[in-house]
Structures are given as structure tokens and as C-alpha cells.
Amino acid sequence: MSPLTKRLKVIIISDGTGETATAMSRAIMTQFPERDVYFTRYKNVRDKDQIIAIFDEAAIHHDLVIYTVVTSELRDFIGEQARLKHVRALDLIGPALTAFANYFEQEPKAQPGLLHAVNDEYYKRVEAMEFTLNHDDGRNLNSLHLADVILVGVSRTSKTPLSVYLCQHGLKVVNIPLIQGQILPEELHQVDQRKIFALTIDPEALMGIRRNRLTRLGAESHNGDYADHAKVIEEIEWANTLFSENKRWPVFNVTDKALEETAADIMKLINMRKNNIFKQQRREQQED
Structure with missing residues (x-):
């Protein structure tokens, strides 16, 4: 199968609804209209065992993992799993949180689900x-x-x-x-x-x-x-x-x-x- 015709999977991990990562991913995919990609979203992920299971699956098929997780401990663990199992992973929110924290000279709340509450x-x-x-x-x-x-x-x-x-x-x-x-x-x-x-x-x-x-x-x-x-x-x-x-x-x-x-x-x-x-x-x- 040609690389261009191969169907690829993007896994989204979120400690909230995952809507932010999904919206950003779909916006990015408009720049790659020839690629056939489907998304699997894991919402409300708060447990390390869940993350291990997700990366075990991603490693088998060489999937891409995108995550929006606000707690630094869980983000670090996801990074470790990505390196350990040789899975491509993209942190969509961590760098932004760090930049804002440095700018405000204040630590973020690190409380999952706040954006969903705002949307509600x-x-x-x-x-x-x-x-x-x-x-x-x-x-x-x-x-x-x-x-x-x-x-x-x-x-x-x-x-x-x-x-x-x-x-x-x-x-x-x-x-x-x-x-x-x-x-x-x-x-x-x-x-x-x-x-x-x-x-x-x-x-x-x-x-x-x-x-x-x-x-x-x-x-x-x-x-x-x-x-x-x-x-x-x-x-x-x-x-x-x-x-x-x-x-x-x-x-x-x-x-x-x-x-x-x-x-x-x-x-x-x-x-x-x-x-x-x-x-x-x-x-x-x-x-x-």
C-alpha cells in the first residue's frame, strides 16, 4: 500500500473532553487533504494505567498521539511512555501553560475540565x-x-x-x-x-x-x-x-x-x- 493511501490513526488523550485537541487536529488536517486519517479520542483520562494501555496500542500500529493534559505529573508520564515505546506524541497544552505561567509569574490551577465548564x-x-x-x-x-x-x-x-x-x-x-x-x-x-x-x-x-x-x-x-x-x-x-x-x-x-x-x-x-x-x-x- 502506498504511504499516501495508507489509513492512519491519531489518538487524542485529554483529561477533559478532548474537544480542544480534536478541533486543532481537524484544523491542521485541512492542510493535508490527501491523507486518510481517523481519530480516536480518550476523554477524562486521569489514571496512569489508562495511559499505559493507550500507548501499548499506539506502539503496535505506530499511531500519532496528541494530548491536552493540564496536570504536569500526568503530562510528564505521557512523555515518558512516548519515549519508552517509541511513539510520536505531541503536547498541545503543556508548552503554552509553561509560557503563560512564566509570563504571569504564577502557577496554573492544573484543574481538568475548566474549559468545558466555561463552554457550558x-x-x-x-x-x-x-x-x-x-x-x-x-x-x-x-x-x-x-x-x-x-x-x-x-x-x-x-x-x-x-x-x-x-x-x-x-x-x-x-x-x-x-x-x-x-x-x-x-x-x-x-x-x-x-x-x-x-x-x-x-x-x-x-x-x-x-x-x-x-x-x-x-x-x-x-x-x-x-x-x-x-x-x-x-x-x-x-x-x-x-x-x-x-x-x-x-x-x-x-x-x-x-x-x-x-x-x-x-x-x-x-x-x-x-x-x-x-x-x-x-x-x-x-x-x-
Whole structure:
């Protein structure tokens, strides 16, 4: 068989998922399109016996070993096995860790799986953002129960921008506009009421925001009740009465408050509730 037609194997060893080594290897292989190569990946390798078995196999077929291992002891052992059994091996992460450690004058954590944890957090934020955008302005209420946060308030109380800000922290957010004279969605009564956060605003501030919006839209002469002084006051009073009737909904006044400030207050309350639940569970376990 010609060397170019021989099918070769690349073995990937990782103390994590091995995705980094796989991605780099495939990127490199684009430069060798004529070679027929297949990959075998060994994930979560933390034991020397595992490494010995892998190199015993690699030595038989003269495979190439690529590894991303963060613990120096295990990396050194892999290097020893490669030399002992005459197997080509490439350390993808060791030299980089050494260079960064020297630059920072600090030893690395050498803790496997950290990148995977970062990726999980990233995908969680992406999922939260998709959910939030698909549930903007009261849409898709059939999946309201999947939300982490439900924002309710009259028009122009920062529901959408606040939703987008919160979802970047991994929270699935639904925002529902409150319209005077319309019955609240039935789904709102069926979910955990602790998920609902009410937004209110001072009437004068709301009128200013709505008038500015109408000016930008060129609709000053067709504003109707939207920015009418008396109607805005009536709408805010109606919403505040609704909030007082639903005592489990914490109310946040967004007047002259930065988006980040309101978001921080909401997240603080959410974390406080989680801590209380955790403490309660611990007490129950201790009692048992």
C-alpha cells in the first residue's frame, strides 16, 4: 500500500473532553487533504494505567498521539511512555501553560475540565437569549412555565431592554405588557408567582418617555391616550393597584434608574431566595 493511501490513526488523550485537541487536529488536517486519517479520542483520562494501555496500542500500529493534559505529573508520564515505546506524541497544552505561567509569574490551577465548564456557561447564556427573544412582548406564553424571570409592566417601563440584559446572565426571561382594560393572560396565574417581577414608573417620567418615542416616530399628532397626562396617571394607578393585589410580585420602580441597577436588584432577590431554599433543605436534612 502506498504511504499516501495508507489509513492512519491519531489518538487524542485529554483529561477533559478532548474537544480542544480534536478541533486543532481537524484544523491542521485541512492542510493535508490527501491523507486518510481517523481519530480516536480518550476523554477524562486521569489514571496512569489508562495511559499505559493507550500507548501499548499506539506502539503496535505506530499511531500519532496528541494530548491536552493540564496536570504536569500526568503530562510528564505521557512523555515518558512516548519515549519508552517509541511513539510520536505531541503536547498541545503543556508548552503554552509553561509560557503563560512564566509570563504571569504564577502557577496554573492544573484543574481538568475548566474549559468545558466555561463552554457550558456560554451555551447556557445562548439558550437563555434565544428563549428571551422568542418570548418578548408576551409571545409564546404556552412555555411561560420554563421562564426563570417574568417581567410585567405597562408600556415603556424598560421590560424588553431589561429582559435582554438579564438573559446575558443566563436567565430565561419573559416580558408581558399590561394593558388597562384587558384581562391578564391565564398562563400568568398558573406559574410560580415568585418568578413574576413587576415594573412601575412615575407618571411624569413615563409621559416624557412616551412623548419622546412619539416624536421619533413622527406621530405627535396621533398620540391618542398613549401620552395623555390624565390617561397615563390612570394607567399607572391601575397597574399599581394590580400589583398590590398580587402581593407575591415584588415591585421595582424604574424611574431614573440605570438598567444595570434594576437588573442587579432583581438578581440579588433571586439569589437570596436560592440561598434561603438551600438553607431550608439543609435544615430538613439535619432534622432527618
